[in-house]
Amino acid sequence: MNLVTPEAFVLGLSAIGAAFTMVAAFGIGIGQGLVGMKGVEGVSRQPEAKADILQTMLVGQAVTETTGIFAFIISIILLFANPFIGML
């Protein structure tokens, strides 16, 4: 039975962790979709305010995306600048 080297173990688990972190995208999709739904409803109720509603909706969606971007950054760090290799 061959044993796994420590480096392979760390790299393998980092890869699984990086993929698992991006489950956060599920939340972003729902959140931004809700903001978009309310934006479209607002435009349908008052079509003259379309430019203002569009601007506010885009700002709301970009702020909602922030926590997903945090998850993406952790994923990228685990894949490309893995800090655990140096600690071995």
Added chain:
Amino acid sequence: MHSTEHLGPRKIIGFFDGTVFITETVLLALIIAAVMIIFALLSARKLEREPKGLQLIAEIIVSTIYNFTTRTMGEKNKKFAPYIGTLFIFLLLANSAGLFGFRPVTADVNTAFALSIITFCLIQASSMKSKGIKGHIKHYGDPYPFMFPIKIIEDVAFPISLAFRLFGNITGGMIVMALAFQGLESLSRNLGSKIPFLQFLIPLPLNLFFDVFEPILQAFIFTMLTMSFVTMATMGHEDH
């Protein structure tokens, strides 16, 4: 254009023995600043009453930025318009440097944090100027004194999230473009040709999204959040 082997910025000029260096991010940011300064100087050469040419473009840009600022921040905050305009134009040019074949300037954590630290200093300074130093510190204790640490954390977390939002979006776009270009190149090599001819027109929709739409959106979001927080800092609380 980009490949996935070097995802970080390359070091171009090294001083002394290599410990002090200039990366390609800093070089490109300096070039963008030089382009903006040269455009500003050239368009204000001989000011005429009937503008035409470069002066017309510059006047359109300036009047649009001033209208946007006064509409969002109120009439008395008109003096912030130059900073907002510079921020917006620099972010526009810096995020979409992928269109010209360079690595986007804000795809580097340092640039994103530099811009958000400037915004943080602006918010603190304008709050201190409009409320006085005592009022600024007392504002952290409104309405209940136990909210003091919570408000400090909120004030510190805002520029961090601003920087990471900008960095994450632009870096994600850059990685997808690099993967797409590398995939098309290996596909055209498998089809038997030495020149990557599949890179010709196919990446154009991706370029349109990641290098035109996303930079404009991120620049707009950054500027909008800066304006909202500066307005909230100078406004104080009228109901207290």
